[in-house]
Amino acid sequence: MKIEVWSDIMCPFCYIGKRHLEAALSKFPNESFEIEWKSFQLDPTIIPQPNKNVYEYLAERKGMSVEESKQMHAGVVARAAEVGLDYHFEKAVISNSFDAHRLIQLAKTKGSGDAIEETFFKAYFTDGKDLNDKDTLMELCVGIGLNAADVKEVLDEKTKFADAVKNDISEAQQIGVRSVPFFVFDRKYAVSGAQPIEQFEETIQTVLTGK
Numbered sequence: 387m388k389i390e391v392w393s394d395i396m397c398p399f400c401y402i403g404k405r406h407l408e409a410a411l412s413k414f415p416n417e418s419f420e421i422e423w424k425s426f427q428l429d430p431t432i433i434p435q436p437n438k439n440v441y442e443y444l445a446e447r448k449g450m451s452v453e454e455s456k457q458m459h460a461g462v463v464a465r466a467a468e469v470g471l472d473y474h475f476e477k478a479v480i481s482n483s484f485d486a487h488r489l490i491q492l493a494k495t496k497g498s499g500d501a502i503e504e505t506f507f508k509a510y511f512t513d514g515k516d517l518n519d520k521d522t523l524m525e526l527c528v529g530i531g532l533n534a535a536d537v538k539e540v541l542d543e544k545t546k547f548a549d550a551v552k553n554d555i556s557e558a559q560q561i562g563v564r565s566v567p568f569f570v571f572d573r574k575y576a577v578s579g580a581q582p583i584e585q586f587e588e589t590i591q592t593v594l595t596g597k
Contacts (some may be wrong), residue, residue, distance in 0.1 A: 387417065387593060392424040392558045392568040395490075395506040395517070396483050398462050398473065403567035403580035404503065405469035410586030417594065423499045424491040425554040426566045434518040435480040443480045463582075466511070477514025484551065486517045489527055491547035492540050501530040 393400040409474060411419055445455040459475050466473045486506055493502035499557065509515035515522050515565070520541050527537040540546045558568065560584050568578040569586075571593045 387572055388420045390422045390424055390570040392426045392563050392566050392570050394426050394428045394566055395486055397428055397566050399580040400567040401507040402466055404565045406543050406580055407586055409583045413587055425551040427483055432482050436516050437583040438480045440475040442477040451475055473511045479516040487551045488540055488547040491550040498530055505530050
């Protein structure tokens, strides 16, 4: 079964959705699954602000206090904790994810799509890494086994894999994706959002049985 996942590594629900999908897949140990991660940007216009965290950024955008921003995010932090994820929005650096997505496209050509998604998610939401910083991106990519020269080429050549990112986003628009995460199973069924694990299980079972 092929599962395509449109995701933005700066989307908190995408990381949660990844864990829900993984939990559902574990219920089918005798089945074979191919997961392809697809690029999507929730806000392609965002300007990197390395000295500002998510709480501060939202407070500024919404005209609220930082404390109110923290209260707004509390539910997301709690949902993440339910699946073993440790979110630290006070450390998450405001970034534009386009370069990271170009590196995801590189990783996909090397069979490391899932590894780089996991690495970038954790780097952003847990470790507070700046995913617009070239040295940071290099370190993360080499850490999952990507060749340093390949990574440097992508970072230096701004057009490298740019079309692949844009094509994924365009494809999402064509099939009606308006929010992420968005999961497509064998191009037959879709699950939108970080739905409960049971919904993923039911969808997988439906695809497998053809009912």
